[in-house]
Amino acid sequence: MDALSQTAEPRVVLSARGLGKDFSGFTAVNNVNLDVRHARIHALIGPNGAGKTTVFNLLTKFLQPTRGTITLMGTDITRMAPDAVARMGLVRSFQISAVFPHLTVLENVRVALQRPAELHTQFWRSLKALDVLNGRAEVLLDELGLTPWRDTRAADLSYGRKRVLEIATTLALDPEVLLLDEPMAGMGHEDVHTVADIIREVAKHRAVLMVEHNLSVVEDICDHVTVLQRGEILAEGDYATVSNDPRVRTAYMGSEA
Numbered sequence: 578m579d580a581l582s583q584t585a586e587p588r589v590v591l592s593a594r595g596l597g598k599d600f601s602g603f604t605a606v607n608n609v610n611l612d613v614r615h616a617r618i619h620a621l622i623g624p625n626g627a628g629k630t631t632v633f634n635l636l637t638k639f640l641q642p643t644r645g646t647i648t649l650m651g652t653d654i655t656r657m658a659p660d661a662v663a664r665m666g667l668v669r670s671f672q673i674s675a676v677f678p679h680l681t682v683l684e685n686v687r688v689a690l691q692r693p694a695e696l697h698t699q700f701w702r703s704l705k706a707l708d709v710l711n712g713r714a715e716v717l718l719d720e721l722g723l724t725p726w727r728d729t730r731a732a733d734l735s736y737g738r739k740r741v742l743e744i745a746t747t748l749a750l751d752p753e754v755l756l757l758d759e760p761m762a763g764m765g766h767e768d769v770h771t772v773a774d775i776i777r778e779v780a781k782h783r784a785v786l787m788v789e790h791n792l793s794v795v796e797d798i799c800d801h802v803t804v805l806q807r808g809e810i811l812a813e814g815d816y817a818t819v820s821n822d823p824r825v826r827t828a829y830m831g832s833e834a
């Protein structure tokens with residue numbers, strides 16, 4: 578590998594320029610510029626009310642921006658609908674309720690795989706066509722370490738495994754950019770490790786942007802961190818850079834300690 582390829586950053590797949598959102602005159606997000614890169618894990622962090630969820634909802638088009646532009650793989654998606662953006666490869670994880678509790682792990686992944694496939698509108702096609710999905714489902718389960726639970730009902734999985742299954746159903750859409758909203762929320766130590774390993778694995782082939790409160794996870798797995806405060810970017814860089822920034826310390830702790 579030559580010096581250039583060692584230092585070259587992977588391509589930007591999702592970017593925002595001058596992104597802003599007002600709610601009845603209250604500016605929740607202002608002048609946010611973001612570059613999310615292929616095969617990188619990018620964290621969006623900040624104190625409560627900093628605007629993380631609003632930025633997340635703007636990027637996935639669940640909210641319309643008041644100002645600014647959003648570009649996905651070179652296409653301006655600022656005015657596009659969420660489902661159109663999802664079809665282009667920008668997919669957000671949904672909460673656990675997106676997983677059907679009474680279906681097995683394999684069945685859940687098969688259902689998810691049917692969504693993008695044309696099988697969705699041709700479900701009367703032969704069972705042989707569905708067998709193709711079985712093969713892909715098995716590969717996904719294997720990639721995410723879920724094979725030992727393939728015949729377990731989703732309802733009987735641990736909390737952490739349910740989140741992994743949720744990620745598996747999202748990956749069935751083969752997204753270019755995966756947005757994860759607090760993937761570690763409510764998890765114990767062991768589950769955090771499992772899910773962190775999975776996120777690292779899936780980010781080898783796609784960009785991941787995650788909102789996360791657990792800073793040790795951010796330190797552990799994220800390549801790039803954007804810190805928001807009062808709707809604006811306060812700092813960005815790798816974890817070491819932002820965590821040593823006195824402004825970030827003040828924002829989190831109310832002091833520069």
Ligand SMILES: Nc1ncnc2c1ncn2[C@@H]1O[C@H](COP(=O)(O)OP(=O)(O)OP(=O)(O)O)[C@@H](O)[C@H]1O
Nearest residue numbers: 600603604605623624625626627628629630631632
């Ligand atoms: N629909 C809305 N109408 C009015 N104000 C809103 C709306 N959504 C968010 N806000 C406000 O915008 C600001 C940013 O909220 P947001 O939920 O994006 O922050 P956050 O960083 O995700 O916070 P938390 O970490 O607590 O989830 C807050 O002051 C919030 O009260």
